[in-house]
Amino acid sequence: MSSAVRFRTVVTAVAAVALFGSVAGCGADLARSNFQRTTVPPEPGGSGGTGPAPNGEITDPAVSAKSLRLIDPCGLLAAETFTGVGTPAEPRPSGWDRCAADVTDAGQKKIKISLEIGGIIIGSIDDAKTAVEGLPQLEKKDGESCTVTAVTSKEPKSGIVLQVDYPGGDPCGAGRTALQRMVKKLHSNPRKHPDAPGTVISVDACTSVDTAVVAEVLGGKPDDPSPMGLHGCSIRSRTPQVMITFRPTSAPAEEEGSSPVDLGGGVQGFAKTRVDGEPECTVTWRHRVIGTDEYGMENAERAEVDYNGADGTAESDGSCDKAVKVAKTVVAKLPKA
The missing domain is CATH 2.60.120 (Jelly Rolls)
Known part of the structure; x- marks a missing residue:
């Protein structure tokens, strides 16, 4: 696999938190005004x-x-x-x-x-x-x-x-x-996401896949699964790697250049080679529709399996076949929507 693809995969997995919005300045320069700076102390009896x-x-x-x-x-x-x-x-x-x-x-x-x-x-x-x-x-x-x-x-x-x-x-x-x-x-009463029937929000991605199938796809005994945040997992065997991710999104699973695939259990997914000339393929599918957004697009829980091979092209490596094989085991293990 090229260094460019490996770098892209790592960056995707560990992207830092982005700050949202911008501050527009007008009138007086408040940063230069003589407001007293106050440091709020930790709560009494606490440890901050x-x-x-x-x-x-x-x-x-x-x-x-x-x-x-x-x-x-x-x-x-x-x-x-x-x-x-x-x-x-x-x-x-x-x-x-x-x-x-x-x-x-x-x-x-x-x-x-x-x-x-x-x-x-x-x-x-x-x-x-x-x-x-x-x-x-x-x-x-x-x-x-x-x-x-x-x-x-x-x-x-x-x-x-x-x-x-x-x-x-x-x-x-x-x-x-x-x-x-x-x-x-x-430690008291934090607000929680709705734990709706069939949701994947509480699923550990590292236990959502058949490890024997992953070992077969990766061509050797894989390392222990490595969580990637709360809703993702990476499994590697030297260079080849499989990643499983769950997330809410308004984007459709079908994208330009993707091909429909049967994942079993009545679930249709879409397979797509992400980088031309590289042994990589991603399979995505809607696990559960959760409503519509302000533009009328479906909000859904999306599941994704990404396979990155070591050598050759996606065609010569059979990357999409391998990604589909892993995705089928995930579909079979997820709660029914």
Whole structure:
């Protein structure tokens, strides 16, 4: 496989959380005004950005992948999360595990907030020196932005990732305060996604596939499955790789250049070679229709199996046949919609 394809696959799997929206300036330059900068302290009796970071495995059931799959991240960006920090606008969801909001502080400075639960952590967890509500806390400042992370799993490395962009303010202080309140909320009564009959939202993608079939497709004993966020999984055997992903989308499963395939059980999927001349193929299908969007397009839970081979072309490698073979095992294991 070419380095370009491998790079594209890795980037897709571990894309960082994007900040949404933009701040338009008008009138006085508020960032230069003499508003008093206030750092909101951690909650009394709590642990927000204080040390030391706990050692050992993380066994808190409230932040396990099983629990976090059901959490609505926009519910964590409620007004009480930002008490003393600012006033949030209506949160904007992005998929099942991401949400963003704009917050206005007392001096009318704008704060951009972006949250991902179950986000992949890049870098060493050993860098965590402090704790938030019993979880190791990572903090990285970059100019007027700060990323504060509560580590929820050390293997695989994942956590609750909060990115704060706060021109003229204290992004890390605001992030620590908000993150502590979010973790406390996870231990009380967090808002959850509807657990509708047949939904894949609670499914562990790494257990949704027949590992014997994957081993056959990959041509050897694969490594242990590796979760990719809360709703994805990667299984690799040296270079060949299979990825399984579930997500909500308004886009149809059928795309230009795709071919219909029978996945069994009355399910029709669509297979498409993603990169010309490379041994790669993706099979997608609608698992469950969940309504329509403002433009009248169907909202659906989409399932996807992506196969990346090692050598040859998609035709010579039989990439789509292999992707379809794996996809059929996933269809058979998923809850019935």
